[in-house]
Amino acid sequence: MQVRMLQPVHVLGTAIKLEEGRTYRATAATNQPGYKEKGLVFVEDPKTHDSTLCTLGDECERVK
Numbered sequence: 873m874q875v876r877m878l879q880p881v882h883v884l885g886t887a888i889k890l891e892e893g894r895t896y897r898a899t900a901a902t903n904q905p906g907y908k909e910k911g912l913v914f915v916e917d918p919k920t921h922d923s924t925l926c927t928l929g930d931e932c933e934r935v936k
Contacts (some may be wrong), residue, residue, distance in 0.1 A: 873898050875915055875932040883924050888917045890924070895935055901925060 877899045881890040890896060901912035902927070911928030926932045 873900075873913070874935040875926065875928070876935050877915075877926075877932050879931055880897060881915075881924060881926070881931060886921050886924075887920045888920060888924050889919075890915060890917060896932075897924065898932070899923075 873876050874895050877890050877892050879901045880892045882888070896915045896918065898913040898915045901907045903916050904910075904912045913926050913928060913932070914923040915932060916923045928934055
């Protein structure tokens with residue numbers, strides 16, 4: 873799936889930096905309890921290929 877960031881995200885202590893308005897690849901956070909109900913996804917930073925947890929509707933939105 874693809875998501876668009878609703879706000880910028882920079883994970884402290886890492887090189888992960890996601891820009892507001894850009895579209896990124898994401899996968900469902902199936903290892904997190906209640907991931908479907910909470911809308912949890914892992915968003916991949918294309919520069920570092922590392923992922924961070926994001927909440928759909930809060931920090932990012934799904935792109936159709």
